[in-house]
Amino acid sequence: MSWNSFGHLFRFSTWGESHGPAIGAVVDGCPPGIALAEKDIQPFLDARRPGQSRFTTQRQEPDQVRILSGVFEGQTTGTPISLMIENVDQRSKDYSEVAKAYRPGHADYAYDAKYGLRDYRGGGRSSARETAMRVAAGAVARLVVPQVSILAYVAEIGGDRIDPANFDADQIAQNPFWCPDADAAKRWEALVDEARKAGSSLGAVVECVATGVPAGWGAPLYAKLDAELAGAMMSINAVKGVEIGDGFAAARLRGEDNADPMRPGESSGGPRFLANHAGGVAGGISTGQPVTCRVAFKPTSSILTPVETIDSDGEATQIATKGRHDPCVGIRGVPVVEAMMACVLADQKLLHRAQCG
């Protein structure tokens, strides 16, 4: 079943194919009276936009967003906000090969198995291009949770991890990798260049921290804050793993080492926690600590090296990507991860307010 909507109350539905006339999102449930204009959304799209360094695909799309509804005299009206980006870089290209053969690691075969047909031009609906609309929706979501700051960055490429001791948030926007460790960014240049030149690709891990989330957002069981985050992150193209807080590392800790002891807090607010192994969520509900998650991106499946595959008649063949190629799709995942975090939090804020006033 096609299911192109995300969220319970702050909801967005996306549409569009990589090589169709446009892509778009309809954001519904946004509170009224929020100042909103294209300029509040465009910077996030610009951050995600490909073709800005040699480390991402060279597809050139201005990704200029238009607001078609839901805003009046500069303010949200509480009615659906329609966002649209026209596709301009629709090269008339020869798709005969990809039309017939299935690219391993791509959705080609699965789509055909499900639907009996697929729009194969540029990946169609399964293209990472769809994530532009998540980023646009996320920009609106941020305005719904102004109390929250969201920061994502790449923590690992091709198995090479940043050194936490070198963490410097100011570095993140200073290099083409959204890397908070200047040394690692240097190393990654060589690493990604090598993969790019070899026609190969690398995976990455993106980390995301949301500070300012008050205690009490979330739900006891099936819309748990962490469960919603896990689903949201795993829905991003190329993602294969999600951790909240310490994640898999927590499975290697003893109970006493995994505890987040609590001490009396300052006058203003909740308790002071002595650690945050839990990633800011207990029992599915935020604790007031930073909400943290880690997201694993597989290496881009489109590589220049030929891979064994079959065609739509079931015959053996080979396929290799030609032309533009993204050596590490995880890099461009950073604004997408931030956007999904924002959307989940905006949704949870409204859900919480609904039940608890």
Add this chain to the structure above:
Amino acid sequence: MSWNSFGHLFRFSTWGESHGPAIGAVVDGCPPGIALAEKDIQPFLDARRPGQSRFTTQRQEPDQVRILSGVFEGQTTGTPISLMIENVDQRSKDYSEVAKAYRPGHADYAYDAKYGLRDYRGGGRSSARETAMRVAAGAVARLVVPQVSILAYVAEIGGDRIDPANFDADQIAQNPFWCPDADAAKRWEALVDEARKAGSSLGAVVECVATGVPAGWGAPLYAKLDAELAGAMMSINAVKGVEIGDGFAAARLRGEDNADPMRPGESSGGPRFLANHAGGVAGGISTGQPVTCRVAFKPTSSILTPVETIDSDGEATQIATKGRHDPCVGIRGVPVVEAMMACVLADQKLLHRAQCG
């Protein structure tokens, strides 16, 4: 917002507190004409039931399930199936300490922050006791996808991993750890015993494999099979991480090493894949390969060692669990992981059939 329902079409809603009169689930959307009786559900509950070895909590609950509706003359009627388990081991216990102080790692503080009050008896709604109803719902779900076999097991406790070379599915039910590696099971006895005696606890990793899932289940974007699995698994108590296929390890592979090349298959079905790094899902849709996931359970938060905390007045105090104590909650997660896999697959089967006939 309280959100106690799971699924789109094959849905279940659970209710009940650890120390209330009963817990239950309402399963809605189950196809009609399926043979169903208590005996189809009870074995899965028995597998999850605590108190069966010294490695799990000594709480004694027979967990006898009753079907109260939705079945007539031994068959599902297509109407809601109400399942109920009466709580019998409600010790009249002194809850004054836990009523006042917040147990770190538990939902106590977060619930109070959200709701302003909580049922503190035995963890109330946040108790792992709720997972019994997931297991019951999962038993029904299995009957909806008879073509699928689901197998979960513990792959790691306290950082000690099984050796894949020793994998023997027949071992799984032969030891108290659901461990497929007889050697590891031996080691874990000592490991868990040590933690138990020390009043500590250990984390675990559960792996789950579903074979027989046909190609085509899932959805392109926001009800992706892998995203639904991630949300489902992360909603289980104590889970902090979820991986599909190679998960985080995929982020350390190169594109060519992560590919799952395809070869012409046998007459009957889809292609033959030469690897399954993807865990049976591409673009959110099943490929016909086994669907695999890994789930990280943190160490039980309830430990005998006192931990620093605050009370509901914000004053500093300490708290330690007294009495029954579960040294590795991940062990009992095995049937729960299987149940959530079954529920996701049953739901996706119905969703797929709805759109694609």
Add this chain to the structure above:
Amino acid sequence: MSWNSFGHLFRFSTWGESHGPAIGAVVDGCPPGIALAEKDIQPFLDARRPGQSRFTTQRQEPDQVRILSGVFEGQTTGTPISLMIENVDQRSKDYSEVAKAYRPGHADYAYDAKYGLRDYRGGGRSSARETAMRVAAGAVARLVVPQVSILAYVAEIGGDRIDPANFDADQIAQNPFWCPDADAAKRWEALVDEARKAGSSLGAVVECVATGVPAGWGAPLYAKLDAELAGAMMSINAVKGVEIGDGFAAARLRGEDNADPMRPGESSGGPRFLANHAGGVAGGISTGQPVTCRVAFKPTSSILTPVETIDSDGEATQIATKGRHDPCVGIRGVPVVEAMMACVLADQKLLHRAQCG
């Protein structure tokens, strides 16, 4: 598709068959901190209970409700509230006739066409007995909207309408018909007695007024307050028509006669309206006026007169109801209509608070 849940945020799911061991409802999304006990629910169930006069079916059910979860120390905790009523009047009766032949006007044939089987004992899931759980859920909903007063009454039986000039709210509980017009109640005694003795049945119209609904509840398009009410009321057994405000009569008015002119209101609140043709809803959103609706109940389909029908083999036969028989099912619809009004309003209150704070 089985769909046994109602509501977006304040939600309830019902389960159970007429002659199964019990029926129940799970109410989810209820705000925390509301005082709730069985005694807040039971009076509404008692009002709906059959067998209280000769004008309703003689089935005897005490309909004693139990709260199994979601309440702690007399207050709602924000977690699901499980409500259950055990079925005690399950006469061991001969169902062989109804098992085989389809009762016209009943769901028998439609259920078999959909599901291939049905629980035919006492109507199974399609029995009006299910409405007891709506009434129970509605009793909880009322506590969520304490600012609202809900009053329903029978306005017409068998085509004989009350005289608005005789309307006296105090009369409603004084006669077995929930009739606000003492004269009409007198006439209805004869009318319903005649039908009862003739083995026939009569239809009825129930009207419902909710006062105290603040302006602003509802939604612009697909969860319009009036659309939700229409769906809610039409989902009640035997209902065939719903009107908001003047309803079909509005279709016979001219624009100037249908206007609800506005005048400056008192200091405290909104405007003063000079009429309420709209029934308190404009553009799907409440205006602050009383929310009014009218609900048409068909005559009970179970009558003592034989009706031509077919059996499950498609052969011609006849069927007549034997034994207990409800000469005017609309009478018992009054508490059910009130309950659905309460549930819709509670849901809309939470939805409004979510988006607009």
Add this chain to the structure above:
Amino acid sequence: MSWNSFGHLFRFSTWGESHGPAIGAVVDGCPPGIALAEKDIQPFLDARRPGQSRFTTQRQEPDQVRILSGVFEGQTTGTPISLMIENVDQRSKDYSEVAKAYRPGHADYAYDAKYGLRDYRGGGRSSARETAMRVAAGAVARLVVPQVSILAYVAEIGGDRIDPANFDADQIAQNPFWCPDADAAKRWEALVDEARKAGSSLGAVVECVATGVPAGWGAPLYAKLDAELAGAMMSINAVKGVEIGDGFAAARLRGEDNADPMRPGESSGGPRFLANHAGGVAGGISTGQPVTCRVAFKPTSSILTPVETIDSDGEATQIATKGRHDPCVGIRGVPVVEAMMACVLADQKLLHRAQCG
């Protein structure tokens, strides 16, 4: 809460304001492999388009629909279908009066009470212009249920009803009123002309019949076919009442007169029914008979006669519509009613297939 999506599985979400740059709908869940082009949608939009006779508003909109996604090589792909209509008749008009004063019968006051602001240009989101997108979505829905024929017509204007003896389906498209009775159409010319010239407006009743609906679509309780239809129809602008089958008239029948007796049917299919008081639905599930409903439209609230009202400061004033004016909005409701019927049936078809295969 803004809620701009309709349907469970066959879903559409609409967006856009009367005087914004465009309006649109995203249709999700449509089965793959259905031939679809703009030409399949445009005729229904043309039927709904205003300005085609002097009996509807003179607003001139070509309402040219574009398909922006979800269709590839002439076939639906199973992914979301984005439909858009650019608004071309956005007269630069003086809105200062309507910006300040509330038009009785319109959503103006309710929107302000809910959201604190509104897009007042041409009614903004509450404009009947939104129904164009329902019609577009309905055109897609029809292709999902090719076995069903849907026919709506106006049965009553200003209290003047068609004579069933004159019913001639071929007449419906032959007059500007979608009237199946040539005599009535004649009378209505004079009736509507009089109202138009007097600056007044009239209500109307639209009837809709869907033939070819197989037995078994629908659900036992809260997604009952009739309940879904009631909600769908009541969500249309200006609708105040909905009846299924005999509706309110059924409340005036005796049980034996309301029965729909069944006789053995032809070899091919279900039983033969001797009547259809139920309107093709029993227990919320279709019986195989024609599904019928009646929908009451109030007279247009925008009239040239001044009406007493207040302004946004709460001061007394008067307001009258100037310029274009729709003397009977119910006429243009015909294609909208058909569209909502189609959408409900498409949704129910998929829901049924999901559970029952």
